[in-house]
Amino acid sequence: MITSLSVSHLVLYDGVCGLCDHFVQFLIRIDGQDRLRFAALQGDLGATILREAGRGQDALSTVIVVADYGSPRARLLDRSDAAIFAVASAGGLYRAASALRVVPRLLRDSLYRIIARSRYRIFGRFDACPIPGPATRAKFLDFKPKNMV
Numbered sequence: 001m002i003t004s005l006s007v008s009h010l011v012l013y014d015g016v017c018g019l020c021d022h023f024v025q026f027l028i029r030i031d032g033q034d035r036l037r038f039a040a041l042q043g044d045l046g047a048t049i050l051r052e053a054g055r056g057q058d059a060l061s062t063v064i065v066v067a068d069y070g071s072p073r074a075r076l077l078d079r080s081d082a083a084i085f086a087v088a089s090a091g092g093l094y095r096a097a098s099a100l101r102v103v104p105r106l107l108r109d110s111l112y113r114i115i116a117r118s119r120y121r122i123f124g125r126f127d128a129c130p131i132p133g134p135a136t137r138a139k140f141l142d143f144k145p146k147n148m149v
Helices: 018-030 044-052 057-061 079-089 092-102 105-123
Strands: 009-013 036-040 064-067 075-078
Touching (some): 009 079, 018 079, 036 044, 044 064, 079 092, 079 105
Antiparallel strands (some): 009 064, 064 075
16 A cells, blocks of 8 residues: 555644644654654645545544554554554653543544534634644655645
């Protein structure tokens, strides 16, 4: 499905969502093991992964993690499973986020959907994907300066 890279996990996010941007910035700060990479769902890489996974436009309203990206074990996680996995992948004390999986997925995803429905109203929406700063640019696999503002 994906070409081989030395990346552990790929976080696909809504590139124009303020909440998603805050989540990505949080993950960058806590990723002490440098295991996470990022791509906007609206970008070429995100669109290709969604298409190959048979996901439609509704996937743009969720965060998706391609765990073990670039390996034969690659698998897609979405909604609360993706968020929990991404935080826990940062290592250290953040591994404790995995404990949230004891909450039934139906409940976790219901809360996730409520937040997702109002995320633009509460956290805002960008006209285009923000440009990553020089210090973090390499973490964004779909960064193309001409396409971003």
